[in-house]
Amino acid sequence: MTQSIAVSEETLEKLKKVSTATLTTQLFKRGYKQQFLVGLKPLSKSFKTFVGEAFTLRFIPAREDMDNDLGDLKTRGEKNLQWEAVEQVAEGQVLVVDSREDPRAASAGNMLVTRLMRRGASGIVTDGALRDGYELAEMPFPAYCQETTASTRPAYHRAIDMQVPIACAQVAVYPGDIIAGDQDGVVVIPRHIAEELANDSYEQELREQFLFTKIDAGAPLWGTYPPNEETLKEYEAYRKEMGV
Known part of the structure; x- marks a missing residue:
């Protein structure tokens, strides 16, 4: 039974930090x-x-x-x-x-x-x-x-x-x-994908928060959302700077 699959408090806390929009995107990527x-x-x-x-x-x-x-x-x-x-x-x-x-x-x-x-x-x-x-x-x-x-x-x-x-x-x-x-x-x-979904959703949420700041500052959609290679490099630099 799926109820026997453990779901950690860390997983639940990550899920609390992401939106339903992000969760549905990650579910869609997995065929749901x-x-x-x-x-x-x-x-x-x-x-x-x-x-x-x-x-x-x-x-x-x-x-x-x-x-x-x-x-x-x-x-x-x-x-x-x-x-x-x-x-x-x-x-x-x-x-x-x-x-x-x-x-x-x-x-x-x-x-x-x-x-x-x-x-x-x-x-x-x-x-x-x-x-x-x-x-x-x-x-x-x-x-x-x-x-x-x-x-x-x-x-x-x-x-x-x-x-x-x-x-x-x-x-x-x-x-x-x-x-x-x-x-x-x-x-x-679904319980059996909760951990991987939480991890990927949390990562998506961090990335999109960064991308939103660029869009809000006037950046075009093309190359920003979704990010191209240059934008991804900026994001990685941002993560290191923020320590996340």
Whole structure:
């Protein structure tokens, strides 16, 4: 299983220092054409990036004979796989929810997201909706969704399975995949390439920061982006000067 492949803290820290744009470029170079969760946006602006291991949760449509607990809020959590998932998410993990891209009811709200944050989770990602959007926007916690809604989850969703392969925004997510996000969105990184992707992405980010300074100073695209031999020599000199 991919979860048995170790991912070091150094790798995770490097991934935190690069953008989703850089990550998708490096994934594309390796043949992964679409690992970006299109359409999902962060509610909070109080963080720059986040990284964590995927803990998956899968929803199916609700049905009246199976989801008839709306009148008994005191016991709703006792037989609820959604509650179980929240209580099993470990420190540093990201709860990734397959809501079938259906935003008519919330995948979670302020209470569950706060519990995730207090347990040390790195974030929550759903291809559906979240409720309590105003409160979540004020929290220092990565929470991504397609929409916000006031409708409660059992109106349209039933939590049916966790820690299984899921689809989120039409991207396959396996338990243990590495989830990385910034203010632009979220990328899914297959665990077995996380280390090499982190190294190459970090290098690309350093190089492009240098190239941006040249473009910003008036240099033409040709010979700068992508860099020609002369520009690469300038970059190497810059790295030595900066000690990076």
